[in-house]
Amino acid sequence: MFATRIPDRPYSLRRRLMAAMLAGFTVIMAALAFGLWNYARDAADTTFDLMLDGAAIAILESVTATPSGIQVDIPNSALEILALVEGDRAFYQVSTADGTVLTGNTDLPAPPGLGPRASLPVADRQFFDAPHTGEAVRFVRRQLSVPGITGPVEVAVQVGQTRGARDVMQRDLFFRGMAMLAVLALIGLVCVQSAIHLAMRPLAGIEADIQGRDPANLAPLRAQPPREIAGLIAAINGFMRRLDASKDNAESFIADVAHQIRTSLSALRGQLELASETVDAATQRKRVAKAADQASRTIRLTNQLLTHAMVIHRADTAPQEAVDMIDIARGLIEEVNRSPDSSAEPEFEVQVTPGAEDLMVAGDPVSLREAMRNLVDNALRHAGTAPLVRIALSQGELGGQTALDLRVEDNGPGIAEADRTRARQRFSSLGSRGGSGLGLAIVEASVKAHGGRFELDVSPEGGLSARLLLPAMPIRVAAA
Structure with missing residues (x-):
């Protein structure tokens, strides 16, 4: 068996809910921060890449083929575009497809996956980041086929710019976005706290109802609880x-x-x-x-x-056990026969119909034995001068389920039909045989506790027939 450990101090449901919501908000904010950081970087790159690509296009359009070779005349527009970003340094290089540098910086890094003499498809471009002169630089590489005297010549233009302004823009977008998200998160936490307080209010009302009651007041709670605790309130009621x-x-x-x-x-x-x-x-x-x-x-x-x-x-x-009522009846008969108090030798009959010997009653053997004892004592007390007590067991039905039909009958005067209800009440003694008036009340209480039915009728000899219908099941294992 495993024992459930009871905490030394009661925990706060509000604090647990708030802690859970705070943890959830933290995870959400971390995911949003990661996404926002990448979005801000992409937005900054997209903005500045337009200028970087415009400068590369302007330089590429100034490349012409002459009888003496490829001529490059860097236009002022390209330089003006690169100068729009203050504080950043710019680099450029114009080269042929075979890697011959025509003008510009000769030590610019090649795009990832391409060697110095490799070429891109015509009219394609490639953006990439690479370190240069100890700084992080953003590059764009474009390529164009220039018509020459002996045929088309592949010319590549690579323009780069340090990331200072980009990083400033990225951080600005990120922190502005995070500031708005932090405000929304605080508003959300306040709303969650208010919602938790509102949801817990019915419990406070129930607590006040119970604490304000008189100890003798066991009336049902008047609160109208939400569905989540309706079962709890129903169980308490x-x-x-x-x-x-x-x-x-x-x-x-x-x-x-x-x-x-x-x-x-x-x-x-x-x-x-x-x-x-x-x-x-x-x-x-x-x-x-x-x-x-x-x-x-x-x-x-x-x-x-x-x-x-x-x-x-x-x-x-009392715990439930499988009770054999036949064994209880036989034990009571032996006990009566050994008793020295019997004024006359009683005659017992035990009748067990086929099928009843396999039926067992699930219940408390002590309570069932006391019920049987009181029925037998009542039959002996009110039997005739030649006492006859018959115990008959058969298979019956109770509420559509299998039941044990047990009858205790005597040959006494019996009980009039008008008095049978009163005879089952406490301290109601009929006749002058010295009864306490509790015997049949004990039987009634025991049968009711086992979900059965108790009836009084007339026996074949004209005496009393006490009938018990007890829920049973055939669980006795036959001997091999």
């Missing part, structure tokens, strides 16, 4: 209803017990006082005999009260 019913039963039971015990003890005291005041020995013996009989009644009443309380208590606490 259900528990309070059961607790209220249990409290009412306990108060009623205690009041009845106090009255019955007080009445019985008062009667015993009265008999003893009368015996002590009587001078005649024969009369005194009669008084003492009546007092002894009253003491026996008090003892039996006390035992029945304890049994009734035990049955009610075990209904909620």
Whole structure:
């Protein structure tokens, strides 16, 4: 078994929700920062690449073929375009496809994947970053086929510019964007905190409702909870209803017990006082005999009260077991036959129909045994001069499910139909056989705890037939 560790201090649900939302916002902000940084770099490169590419095009258009070779006349427009970015240095190179530098810087790095003498497809361009003179430089390389006297000549132009202005623009776009995102994140956190507070408000109302109650007030909670905690409120209300019913039963039971015990003890005291005041020995013996009989009644009443309380208590606490009612019946018969209190030798009949011997009742064996004991005691107490008690077990049906049909029948006077409901109530004793009035009430409580049904009828001999219908299942394993 694994025990659930109860925390030393209760945790805050609000703090946990806020911590979870803060962690989520942090992850989202980190992802947005990464994307925004790349976006700002691309935006800066796109803006400055237009100028860099314009300068390369202007230089490429100034290349002409002459009888003496390729002539390059760097236009002022190209230089003016590169001068638009203050603080950055510019580099350029014009070369033929075979790597011969016609003009410009001779040590510019080649594009990735291309050697110094490699060439790009005609009219193509390539942007790339590469270090030059100890700085990060952005380059563009363009190529053009220039018509010459002996045929077309491939000419490449490579223009570069340091990344100072680009990096400044990238950082500016990034920090501006992050500032807006930070404001939105703070607004979102404030809204989340307000939403959490609003969502937790019903719990505060429920707490105030419970704390403001009188200890005896077990009425259902009046709160209208959200769907997420509706099940919790329903469970609390259900528990309070059961607790209220249990409290009412306990108060009623205690009041009845106090009255019955007080009445019985008062009667015993009265008999003893009368015996002590009587001078005649024969009369005194009669008084003492009546007092002894009253003491026996008090003892039996006390035992029945304890049994009734035990049955009610075990209904909620006792573990479920597979109970064989046939074994319980046989054990009770043997116990009665060994008892020296029987005034007449009772006759027992046990009838078990086919199929009933395989049925087991899932329940508390102690409560079921007490129910059977009270039925047998009641049958013996009210049977005729030649006591006959019949215990019949058969397979029945209860609520569409298999059940054990158990009947205890006697040959006594029985109970009139009009009195059967009252006979099952506590402290309701019919006749003059000295019963406590709790036997059938104990049976009623035990059967109800096991989800069964208890009925009273007339036996074939004209006495009482007490019928128990208990949910059962055929789980007995036949001997090989």
